[in-house]
Amino acid sequence: MLLRLVVRLIGAGVTLAGTALLTFILIHAVPGDVARVIAGSKASPEVLQAIHTRLHLDEPVWRRLGWHLSDLAHGDLGRSYVTEQSVAEAILIRLPATAALAGLAVTFWMLIAIPLGALTARHPGGWVDRSVLVLSTLSLSLPAFWLARMCQYWFSYKLGWFPVAGFRGFGHLLLPAATLALLFVGYYARLIHTHMAEVLNSHYVRAARAKGASEGMTLFRHGLRNAMIPVVTVLGMDVAGLLGGVMFVENVFALPGIGTLAVQSVFNLDVPVIMGTVMFSAVIVVGANLVVDLLYGWMDPRIRSA
Amino acid sequence: MPNPGPEADSPCPPRQRFGGLFQNPLVAIGGTLLGLLLLVALAAPLLVSSGILQNPIQQFPDGLDPDGMPLRAGGRFLLGTDNLGRDVLSRVILGTRVSLTVGVAAMLTATLIGVAVGVLAGFRGGRTDLLLMRFTDMNMTLPAILLAVAFAGVMDGTPHHLHPASLPWHWLDLRLSRGMLSLCIIIGLVCWPGMVRVIRAEVLTVKEREFVMASRALGASDLHLVFRHILPNILPTTLVVAVMLTANTILLEAGLGYLGIGVPPPAPTWGSMVNDGQPYFITAPHMVIAPGVAIVVTVLAFNLLGQGLQEVLNPKSRK
Numbered sequence A: 001m002l003l004r005l006v007v008r009l010i011g012a013g014v015t016l017a018g019t020a021l022l023t024f025i026l027i028h029a030v031p032g033d034v035a036r037v038i039a040g041s042k043a044s045p046e047v048l049q050a051i052h053t054r055l056h057l058d059e060p061v062w063r064r065l066g067w068h069l070s071d072l073a074h075g076d077l078g079r080s081y082v083t084e085q086s087v088a089e090a091i092l093i094r095l096p097a098t099a100a101l102a103g104l105a106v107t108f109w110m111l112i113a114i115p116l117g118a119l120t121a122r123h124p125g126g127w128v129d130r131s132v133l134v135l136s137t138l139s140l141s142l143p144a145f146w147l148a149r150m151c152q153y154w155f156s157y158k159l160g161w162f163p164v165a166g167f168r169g170f171g172h173l174l175l176p177a178a179t180l181a182l183l184f185v186g187y188y189a190r191l192i193h194t195h196m197a198e199v200l201n202s203h204y205v206r207a208a209r210a211k212g213a214s215e216g217m218t219l220f221r222h223g224l225r226n227a228m229i230p231v232v233t234v235l236g237m238d239v240a241g242l243l244g245g246v247m248f249v250e251n252v253f254a255l256p257g258i259g260t261l262a263v264q265s266v267f268n269l270d271v272p273v274i275m276g277t278v279m280f281s282a283v284i285v286v287g288a289n290l291v292v293d294l295l296y297g298w299m300d301p302r303i304r305s306a
Numbered sequence B: 001m002p003n004p005g006p007e008a009d010s011p012c013p014p015r016q017r018f019g020g021l022f023q024n025p026l027v028a029i030g031g032t033l034l035g036l037l038l039l040v041a042l043a044a045p046l047l048v049s050s051g052i053l054q055n056p057i058q059q060f061p062d063g064l065d066p067d068g069m070p071l072r073a074g075g076r077f078l079l080g081t082d083n084l085g086r087d088v089l090s091r092v093i094l095g096t097r098v099s100l101t102v103g104v105a106a107m108l109t110a111t112l113i114g115v116a117v118g119v120l121a122g123f124r125g126g127r128t129d130l131l132l133m134r135f136t137d138m139n140m141t142l143p144a145i146l147l148a149v150a151f152a153g154v155m156d157g158t159p160h161h162l163h164p165a166s167l168p169w170h171w172l173d174l175r176l177s178r179g180m181l182s183l184c185i186i187i188g189l190v191c192w193p194g195m196v197r198v199i200r201a202e203v204l205t206v207k208e209r210e211f212v213m214a215s216r217a218l219g220a221s222d223l224h225l226v227f228r229h230i231l232p233n234i235l236p237t238t239l240v241v242a243v244m245l246t247a248n249t250i251l252l253e254a255g256l257g258y259l260g261i262g263v264p265p266p267a268p269t270w271g272s273m274v275n276d277g278q279p280y281f282i283t284a285p286h287m288v289i290a291p292g293v294a295i296v297v298t299v300l301a302f303n304l305l306g307q308g309l310q311e312v313l314n315p316k317s318r319k
Helices: A002-028 A034-039 A045-054 A061-073 A087-122 A127-140 A144-158 A171-200 A203-210 A215-237 A239-253 A258-268 A271-299 B014-018 B025-049 B088-124 B126-140 B144-154 B180-191 B193-207 B210-217 B222-258 B270-280 B286-313
Strands: none
Touching: A002 A061, A002 A271, A002 B126, A087 A127, A087 A171, A087 A215, A087 A239, A087 A258, A087 A271, A127 A171, A127 B286, A144 A171, A144 A239, A144 B222, A144 B270, A144 B286, A171 A215, A171 A239, A203 A215, A215 A239, A215 A271, A239 A258, A239 A271, A239 B144, A239 B222, A258 A271, A258 B144, A271 B144, B025 B088, B025 B286, B088 B126, B088 B180, B088 B193, B088 B222, B088 B270, B088 B286, B126 B193, B144 B180, B144 B222, B180 B193, B180 B222, B193 B222, B210 B222, B222 B270, B222 B286, B270 B286
């Protein structure tokens, strides 16, 4: 178990280092003129030069990479070109809103997807199964930015059930989280269906039925517990995709989260902030995968010994 | 099974598997939708030049009401007009071309990379496998949309020096400008990692099949094995994944257009149309609804087709 942990930790470290290198090459090696972005199009050459000197923009790329990596190792993500705020601070301030939104969304869609997946696997081929299949395909096909606008228009503006935008408490998170859940619930309902169907065909489920266990007991105790293992893996990998959705949804509902920060930084060409959010999401994804790996041992005793 | 012949480990030969595809309702619906969309995309320029559709980039003086606001649906402009007095219907229809072209081209780029990496990793195994899969994981940790945004920022038409700036090697300069081509490359470059795992897993099972072993024992070269045996046998899986990937590339294209870094204006793209419509949402919701519905229908067509193909070509998942 300890060896497994060490190996995983080293792997995660390698992945993160690679990601840092990749983002640097992507964004830093080839910037538009950042000084012009900061100072505006009418800035004098002296001002531009001053900014270049201050941000070390004239240094060779490899030297900037060295500084960048050592800063990252110290947890320093640099400063925003536009607001001068420390990027790590900017992200941390916005983390609670984003974390609450994402957590609520995952809870919503799992609460819907688990019963749907289990039921459709129990009665495959029926009309419930077919309609859930079509509906979940529809949910896969919705663009996040559009769905968020539509939900906002109908449920907040027309019906007045939810606050339209902004963030002043839990109520402001409900509709954005429901929007995100709508985007993901279809995929997870199908995923759970697939694994559940596999498990329900296994010998131990047949054995459980043969010994007279109740149907609910079989489905949830034997079926679901085993079917959820691969689902949790996918959930860990999906954090990156979730952040993509969060970005659009936060933007539409004007939530002060990391997604809004990312969109703003894109519009401002605020390189340190873009890179910071990318790095942050990489850390979250790698961390989530690590947690999932360790959860395995707890969820599935068969893996513990390996 | 009455006759477990030599082909017993393949449920049925490929030719039979591709026949009767349309008996699956999902394939039928998705395929029909897609066929209609293709038809619309191909016919769109003809419709415009023959005057049936308005010019998608012309700003009509009578396309705005006296207050300068977009017109509602109905009348001369069937789906209303946008904030510049342009015909929404013809922009939605012309947008099909951009969406399908970018979506399919990006899918081909991603598939090429994904299959190459997946086959190499699965077939070679060992250290190559480890290295390639680590690289894939690294790419998976980055949200595709953020990565695409980062790429798109690079492509602003300024020359990039691939050499120290002090050296006068301008033939090494790289100038990338934003447009359809670079958009296809960007989306292709961020979408391939999702494909690798599936392809690799498929290669790993095909590699161990008897006919591949036999061919190898007879002294076949690696190239022969890959092109004659591995690739044809992972074709059904690749097809399913590629069709579903197209749904994602189209969504990503729309997302980038929405963020204002897609195909530059005045080209009609669905994502940028939604973005244009947002400030007018309360008075002219059709500006946002119409292009959004177009995106959903197109993506849905690809997803249904992919789902159906999976049921037909991958009998294991058919339950």
